[in-house]
Amino acid sequence: MELLQVLKDIQHECKSLDTLDRLKITGIAESSSSIKEGFLFVAIKGNTFDGHHFIDDAITKGASAIIGEQELSGLSVPYIKVENSRQALGVLAKNYYGNPSKSKVMIAVTGTNGKTTTSYLLKHILEENGLSCSLIGTIQTIVNGESMKSKNTTPSSLTINHLLNKSKDQFVILEASSHGLSQYRLEGMEFDLCLFLNLTHEHLDYHETLENYFETKASLFNKLKRDGKAIINADDIWGRKLVEKLQHEQVQTFSVGQSMDNDYFISKIEPSPNPTIKIEENSKQQTISFPMAGTHNLYNAAMAYAAAQQLSIQTKDIIDSTKTFPGVDGRFEVFPQQNGSNVIVDYAHTADAVFHCLHTARSSGAQRIIHIFGFRGNRDTTKRKEMIQITADLSDQYVLTMDDLNAVPLKEMLHTLESLNSTYGNDKGVIIPDRTLAIEHAVANSKKGDWIIITGKGHEQYQQAFALPTKTDKETVMYFKSLKLK
Ligand SMILES: CC(=O)N[C@H]1[C@@H](OP(=O)(O)OP(=O)(O)OC[C@H]2O[C@@H](n3ccc(=O)[nH]c3=O)[C@H](O)[C@@H]2O)O[C@H](CO)[C@@H](O)[C@@H]1O[C@H](C)C(=O)N[C@@H](C)C(=O)N[C@H](CCC(=O)O)C(=O)O
Numbered sequence: 001m002e003l004l005q006v007l008k009d010i011q012h013e014c015k016s017l018d019t020l021d022r023l024k025i026t027g028i029a030e031s032s033s034s035i036k037e038g039f040l041f042v043a044i045k046g047n048t049f050d051g052h053h054f055i056d057d058a059i060t061k062g063a064s065a066i067i068g069e070q071e072l073s074g075l076s077v078p079y080i081k082v083e084n085s086r087q088a089l090g091v092l093a094k095n096y097y098g099n100p101s102k103s104k105v106m107i108a109v110t111g112t113n114g115k116t117t118t119s120y121l122l123k124h125i126l127e128e129n130g131l132s133c134s135l136i137g138t139i140q141t142i143v144n145g146e147s148m149k150s151k152n153t154t155p156s157s158l159t160i161n162h163l164l165n166k167s168k169d170q171f172v173i174l175e176a177s178s179h180g181l182s183q184y185r186l187e188g189m190e191f192d193l194c195l196f197l198n199l200t201h202e203h204l205d206y207h208e209t210l211e212n213y214f215e216t217k218a219s220l221f222n223k224l225k226r227d228g229k230a231i232i233n234a235d236d237i238w239g240r241k242l243v244e245k246l247q248h249e250q251v252q253t254f255s256v257g258q259s260m261d262n263d264y265f266i267s268k269i270e271p272s273p274n275p276t277i278k279i280e281e282n283s284k285q286q287t288i289s290f291p292m293a294g295t296h297n298l299y300n301a302a303m304a305y306a307a308a309q310q311l312s313i314q315t316k317d318i319i320d321s322t323k324t325f326p327g328v329d330g331r332f333e334v335f336p337q338q339n340g341s342n343v344i345v346d347y348a349h350t351a352d353a354v355f356h357c358l359h360t361a362r363s364s365g366a367q368r369i370i371h372i373f374g375f376r377g378n379r380d381t382t383k384r385k386e387m388i389q390i391t392a393d394l395s396d397q398y399v400l401t402m403d404d405l406n407a408v409p410l411k412e413m414l415h416t417l418e419s420l421n422s423t424y425g426n427d428k429g430v431i432i433p434d435r436t437l438a439i440e441h442a443v444a445n446s447k448k449g450d451w452i453i454i455t456g457k458g459h460e461q462y463q464q465a466f467a468l469p470t471k472t473d474k475e476t477v478m479y480f481k482s483l484k485l486k
Pocket residue numbers: 030031032033043044045046047048049050051052054151152153154155156157177178179180183185
């Protein structure tokens with residue numbers, strides 16, 4: 001493709017215009033390690049590396065032109081300077097792949113918690129109704145029925161545009177993370193439907209304040225197509241704020257919430273044992289049954305319901321398909337034990353998610369709650385206090401253990417657990433550093449009516465080795481089950 005075509009709509013400076021005029025590129029790469037002969041290399045200053053340091057490497061590997069933010073000269077291939085390389089990459093990718101988000105029905109889901117669950121449910125509803133759907137999110141990326149493991153919740157703009165270009169599916173659901181939004185990973189894309197689920201304390205190591213975090217999430221709604229629609233959980237205080245903002249901007253906005261002034265009025269919530277939610281719209285009441293327990297999951301169901309309606313799926317068909325939702329890997333997955341206890345594996349890693357998870361266990365009949373969890377190294381440390389306070393309040397026993405250390409020394413994390421526990425915890429808490437042994441301890445000491453809740457890792461593989469030969473919380477739970485069966 002002609003380089004000038006790829007540069008369309010991008011403000012740039014280049015000292016070798018003649019050369020650009022004739023130049024064709026065979027691809028685009030944001031990493032020098034992906035460069036092939038004839039590629040355009042986009043140098044990005046990142047959090048760990050500066051892509052500008054890899055320009056020589058990219059040229060040696062065959063790059064035919066370079067884009068970057070620095071003032072550079074004397075390169076053996078044309079150098080094009082832009083204001084912001086990440087932002088430029090979004091437009092370059094869009095131009096190179098033929099603006100694929102324009103011709104697809106694009107749905108973005110944002111919020112602190114529930115993006116994956118809501119996205120999976122909406123995909124399930126669409127597919128049950130004969131529609132094909134790609135999904136780009138935390139657990140996996142599914143395009144044309146083929147699944148790949150995800151590295152990021154929201155991949156880079158180059159990856160997304162490539163996936164959209166490959167996708168033959170009618171619909172695309174994308175989980176929009178705040179990191180993704182702030183790093184321009186959705187730059188140049190447009191959406192038919194954007195969902196806002198909630199906003200609670202998370203990622204303040206990155207955004208610093210909740211206001212900044214909200215502004216970043218809210219920026220998704222600037223990417224709506226001209227006739228695009230916003231669906232917002234108005235029971236969330238930030239959601240309510242967003243409804244007001246979008247209505248003021250005359251964006252087509254549909255609110256979901258427990259007061260009658262909402263477009264989708266939630267008139268009743270029954271979180272367990274047979275989770276159902278009643279929704280009234282245009283004075284008609286619908287009852288939605290959803291196999292995942294908990295008020296939080298019923299909110300996810302309400303949001304997916306409203307989205308499916310706005311995508312013109314018949315109400316009855318939505319209700320029928322919601323009933324058959326198979327659930328999501330590592331989200332409130334229940335493993336009944338032979339002794340009458342239950343083990344739950346859940347991806348909760350915010351205070352709000354932990355609250356919902358423990359609350360759901362209690363309202364589902366847990367007589368004793370034993371909660372096992374840890375803190376991820378090198379991530380928001382300010383949420384830890386509240387997480388301990390919630391478990392100290394809502395569980396009967398809690399076990400602090402290891403989550404991913406992310407290069408934090410084990411000794412340092414142990415010290416952190418001890419000091420947080422003595423400051424904010426209570427005598428219900430113990431520390432068992434090895435995650436698999438913490439689970440073993442809880443299972444071995446469990447009795448009928450106990451609910452052992454293991455949070456934080458959900459579907460993810462363990463990063464470090466533990467005492468037992470298992471790789472995930474679910475494998476660890478199954479390991480004890482299989483020992484008992486022998
Ligand atoms: C801190 C952070 O957000 N980093 C993201 C960012 O990487 P970065 O730009 O900082 O990359 P870097 O490693 O410093 O490298 C800078 C540049 O040098 C280039 N390079 C580097 C090495 C080399 O040999 N050659 C080379 O060209 C790199 O390709 C890059 O362009 O941009 C990359 C591409 O988009 C992301 O993959 C990467 O996500 C990392 C892996 C990550 O863990 N991010 C987390 C915090 C994140 O984004 N999480 C959210 C979900 C959060 C949630 O809700 O739970 C997500 O969307 O995944």
